Structures are given as structure tokens and as C-alpha cells.
Amino acid sequence: MSTLKVDLDLVEKYNQPGPRYTSYPPATKFTDGVKWDDLRQRIEANNQSERGLSLYFHIPFCETLCWFCGCTTVITLNHERGMGYVESLGREVATMAPLINKKRKAVQLHFGGGSPTFLRPDEIRRLGEIIHQHFDFASDIEASVEVDPRRLTRDHVVALAEIGFNRASMGVQDFNPQVQEAIHRIQPEAMTQQALDWMRELGFQSVNFDLIYGLPHQTVKSFNSTLDTVLNMQPDRLAVFSYAHVPWIKPAQKILQAKVLPTAEVKLQILKTIIERLTENDRYVYIGMDHFAKPNDELTVAQRNKELQRNFQGYSTRAGSDIYAFGMSSISQIPDAYWQNEKEIAPWQTAVDSGHVPLHRAYFVTEEDNRRRETIMRVMCDLSLDHAAMGKKLGINFAEHFKNELASLAPYEADGLVKRTATGLKVTDTGRLFIRNIAMCFDNTLAPVGERRHSRTI
Helix, strand or coil, X not given: CCCCCCCHHHHHHHCCECCCCCCCCCHHHCECCCCHHHHHXXXXXXXXXXCCEEEEEEECEECCCCCCCCCCCEECCCCCHHHHHHHHHHHHHHHHHHHCCCCCEEEEEEEEECCHHHCCXXXXXXXXXXXXXXXXXXXXXXXXXXXXXXXXXXXXXHHHHHCCCCEEEEEEXXXXXXXXXXXXXXXXXXXXXXXXXXXXXXCCCEEEEEEEECCCCCCXXXXXHHHHHHHHHCCCEEEXXXXXXXXXXXXXXXXXXXXXXXXXXXXXXXXXXXXXXHHHHHCCEEEECCEEECCCXXXXXXXXXXXXXXXXXXXXXXXXXXXXXXXXXXXXXXXXXXXXXXXXXXHHHHHHHCCCCCEEEEEECCHHHHHHHHHHHHHHHHCEEEHHHHHXXXXXXXXXXXXHHHHCCHHHHHCCCEEECCCEEEECCHHHHHHHHHHHCCCCCCCCHHHCCCCECC
């Protein structure tokens, strides 16, 4: 795939609210009506398997709030809270671990936040000790951590490497000082470069940068300068997100309403610039859903081999693993259930410190949910569908079962975003940008457009 050209008329046509499909059904469908005894039975059944484990730990703390942030965070300057949280995580793991098959190996590990590097290096080592006490790592584990260069020391990176991390993701957002000041996140270029150098020096296999477009004071010219710097640093992967303005969910975002947010037209021009520059001369491959990876990256290879999947950690190369998640607000996933921990730190801590599972809400996946989940997953990861293969996998006549959904793709076909045949469909290179919209055709949980409480698809 060479440079991907972006048609702004199509972007404007299809830019509407929609899910990101890190789960199906989306987390908005989870309910507090599920009882722990019923969920426990499903977890025990899941652990008759020796499938790989994907372990997630949510570290919610940040010293300061970035005003664009939509994450679940606890803002505090009190670093003494770190070790108490780690020990509570230890109690939560100890409560869940007896239910998990000891023969299962961790093929993925992820620390997210908040900012995991809020923890001191010795607290990171202690959390690693807890994890290794209860879980065995696969020899080729993909262990990824989110780091904040503003609070990072070399010893943080040493500690992360010591406990098994080999990948990292860094929030960059934008290198322009005016933008950084407006979003309350001052992070000079040299600081990001230093963090990158430490990780490469200490053997991290892959480093991802997160960028955001649609922030105050951004212009096509200013973001081009950020892209110049990024391309010079050559991260292995990039996640380039559209700023989702949801002040009804994240009140701090109201501060940005008084700032100079780019117009919708400028924001789309920035998006066009991002995609065209990053894919120029095959520098990066546009995986889809905001993600770019180098042509020889695991993500790119997995997509080419139809081995990619999506989950709460985004695109993943470890298909067939189950997510067991720990920490406040974290979400676990097995084939027939999702469950989320208490979303606030006090009830989460009370539950785990008393030896209980901190269950907040959950969802049991139906047979029809599974059919639609697998279809949406394959569209978003493989960028294609084979009717016969899908029918065999799902035990249905695929073309007949999804007759109306396939018919609803006609506008996308007319606009050159998908190619349909009697045997299946293929998303075109142009269609990669509209993958959420295409996937939405197979979603039977969607509210009418005007009632959707989602970020926009593009």
C-alpha cells in the first residue's frame, strides 16, 4: 500500500458518532444485574482451557490532569498512595488467581492508566513480584506499558525491563509548546527523546507514540512540524487519535471550550495530512482505527496473515487469549462474558482489601452477540469477510443470516470503500479510514444517530 489519499467529502459524509468496538456489545450494555456466583461459574468453565492469558493492570494515578483526558484517573501529588494501591492489587490477584488454571501462560501483559510510571521504581518491582508469584510468562510474551516522559527516570525503565516489559507507549499528543500549554501538558521534545533513548538502550523491542489532533491552537502547519519531529524519532508504532470532546462525561474538558479549538474543516485537513504523510513511501502502514505500524511490525504482519484481533487494549497480535484485568475500573473478557471492576477507587479498595472480587457490572454474551462480534472483529482486523469461512465458523448461512446488513453496505460500495462479491467483501485502502462505519452495519445494539453517546468515527 503506497500513500493513502484522503477524500474530505467522504470524511464529512460518514463522520458520525459510533462505538470503537474494543468490545461487542459495547461497554454501555454492561449491567449491574449480574451476580458474582453466576459469573464465577463462567470463569471456572473458562479455566478448563489452557488458552493464553492477557493480563491488564490499571494504575489510575496522575500528578496533574491533562485537560483533554478521557481516561479513568485519580489526580494526586501524594506518591505514598502508590505502594498501598500495589498491595491492594496483590490482594485482588490473590483472590482471583485460585480460579485461574495454573497451566495457562501469560502471553500479554499491559499496565495502563492514569500513568503507571506514577509508581516509584521499587513499587513497579513489587508489582512485578506479585505478578510473577501468580502467573507464568510465555517465552514470547508481549509486555507493554504506558509511560509518562514527564515523570520518568532511567530507573523506572530499568525496573520495567527487570519485570519483563519489552514494549512501551508514550503520550506525546503534540510537540508544539503553545498546544502543550493549552492542554496542561508541558513535555519538551528533548524529554520525549530522552525517554525513547532509555527504552531503546534497555532493549525495548517496540515504542509507540500517541498523538491527538483537534486540540487547541493546532493548524495543518503546526501539526506538520510535529510530524517532522515524530518521523525523525521513528517510533515503531503510532496511535493518532481524534480529540473526543465529551464534557458531559469529562467535566475538565469544559476548560478547552474557551480555548482556540480548530474548526471541523481544519481538523479534517490535519487528519488528511497525518494519513498521507505517515503512509508516504510506505513509512507506516495504516492498520485502521487510528493505528499505524511499520511495514515489518508484528501488527502489520498479523493483519496480513489474518491473525489480528481487537480488545480493550486496542489492536492485538495475541488472538485467542482471555483478558483478566485488575485494578479500579478495569475490564476482563472471556468468550462468553465481560466484567468490569468498581469504577471508583474507594469501593474497589474496600472490596479487594476484604477479600472480595470488586465486581461493578458485567455482561453475558449471547449466541447472536458472538456472531456479530466475530463478524465485526474480522471486518476491523482482516479488512475482509469470506462468507463461506464465516458461515462455517459460526454455524450459519452467513449471507442469508446477515442479508440486510450486507445490503446496507451499498452506499459504501458506491463510494469505493468496500468491494462486494457473491463470496464476500473486501475493505479498500480508502475504506480503512471508515472501518468503524462499515463495522456498524453489523451492530444491532446501536441507538439512532442523534441519541448516540460515542465519539465520532473519524
